[in-house]
Amino acid sequence: MTFAHPGWLALLILLPILGVGAVLTSRLRSRQWAAFAAPRLRQALVKRGSPLPRWLSLAFLLTASAAIIVAMARPQGDAGTKTEKTVGRNVMIALDISKSMRVTDVKPDRLSQAKVIIYELLEAMPNERMGLIAFAGTAYVHAPLTIDHSAVRETVEQVDENWAPVGGSDLAAAVQLATETLKKTGQKNNALIILSDGEENDGNLEAMIADAEESGVYIITIGVGTENGDHVPDPNSPIGQKVDRSGNAVISRLQTAVLRKLAEETKGRFTVAGSGLDIPAMVNSVVSGLDAFEMDGRQRKISIEFYQWLMFPAILFLITSIVAGTRWKGVRTAVLLGGAFLTLPDAKAGDATDAKAQLESKHYESARDSYKKLAEKTNAGETQARYRLGEATAAYRAQDYRSARTAYSQSLMSEDGDVQASAHLGMGNSLFQLGWKGLSGDPYPTDPESIPDLDRFDTIVKEALAKMRESRSPEEGDSGGYVKFESLITNWADAVRHYDSTLTRKTDDESARQNRRMTMVYLKRLQELLKQEEEETEQTMAQAGQGPPQQGEGDEDPQDGEGDGGEDNPGGKGKNGQDPKDGGGDEGDKKEQGKDGKKDDKEEKGDEEGDNPNESPQERANRILKENSDLEKGPLAPGRRDFRPAEKDW
Structure with a gap:
């Protein structure tokens, strides 16, 4: 242990x-x-x-x-080791370590860039069995095929041009050694990745390509360097650069012909490092097409933990x-008090849990009553607001929209932004449902296939207007039908304000945004229909000879000389046969003044209360729509309902 x-x-x-x-x-x-x-x-x-x-x-x-x-x-016990099984493929990497790989036409040099590419390949293919061959004038296997990529990475970090005993760049030797190594695995399809600048190719490359193709080795070549090249460094030279026999500095350039030929004739891929291509992804696309096989992976030590037994x-x-060590005198009282203290919160938690369970099981009336009792019992403002929100949700689902409106209003007392947003959204939905139910007699459908279009909405409004015309008497200054439309418009206008309040707190609430858009569409269409009804009513009244009196036909002041005078009263007398210029007598004056005074009184009272008896029902509905037309302008201005204290929101 x-x-x-x-x-x-x-x-x-x-x-x-x-x-x-x-x-x-x-x-x-x-x-x-x-x-x-x-x-x-x-x-x-x-x-x-x-x-x-x-x-x-x-x-x-x-x-x-x-x-x-x-x-x-x-404390731990040793239960042995376990060898993990993995599914992968054989991938051999051949790295050129000739002197020309130290050319600095790419930063910091070609060999360093090639190593970075190998590190990326090791990370991108964690399940593949990979090995490393370094070659110059000869080729050697420095890391055999293994699933332990950390060992391959350590070898790559240490390798440099000094590991090559013979100078040059024998690509054919690297291909031959890689092909022989991959053949020994017994797998039909394998991959070889060559990173080189393609210079000074020695050996019979054609024969090696044929052998690799026959053995099922797919060669992926990656050119490192640039076509312009640069001087080959040589620390033993007086000028620090390699020179030829004539004393000129040797320039090494990227040779792509040999590398491209190797890739094309073995059904592989060729690319140049630094070209912008995602090399690990390109290599993965080629390797993923090869046959995978199950292989032994890493060995993991198995330990048994004993701490739980202690x-x-x-x-x-x-x-x-x-x-x-407890002195038991008085302990019984403490236990009883502690039990009572712990039991009370549990009971409350149990009541809330029961209410939530009733809501989830669609017993909405019971859930509404349970949440209402919880809200009335608690004195904590935030908790009470949350219980009111639960009560409102249950009432709304039970189609008790008036109770839902009241409960949503009370839940606005919360200081939590999420609770306020939910309360405003529920308040808007409840007000919309109240308006719709008052118009059509039924709640607004929730099934997408049953949602009425504008044609159906027109039919509902016209049917309501027809019922209003049938029930209206000529003596009525305001009909019950237009009181219903006023309530409808008020509810929908307030619903839009609450949707705006929701979007102020939660800008990404798509439900509030869609509901606001739908409500505004219905409000606009209702305005058009009421205006159309008003025009048709005026036209009908005009055709029947009952149109509203025009200016100068009886409503004008008799003192203007154009009162009731005409062909039947050529002297221009007013009513009772008296000349308006003479004042008309005391009795006539008192009668006219009393009549006018009463009328002015009514008009003044109607203006104060917003219920002008001289205003037709159509004009009244249009006035309410006009007063609420600023809802189409977007967010509320300061001083609107959203900014009043929450206690007066309902």
């Missing part, structure tokens, strides 16, 4: 120290009591109890502490220590 964190075991030294300290403290206290009281009075003054419970409590406490310390050290006894010892 071993310990994962043996350092914790040092704490065990403290346990005997604590035990010795407890014994010494007990003896010291006994001496203090002996000095305090005389021996003959000690039994009467000092009540001695049995020290056994205290020592048992200390023993259990130290034992529990020891078990916890050992558990923290994590934690359970430690908990039991701690409980026993507490019980043994």
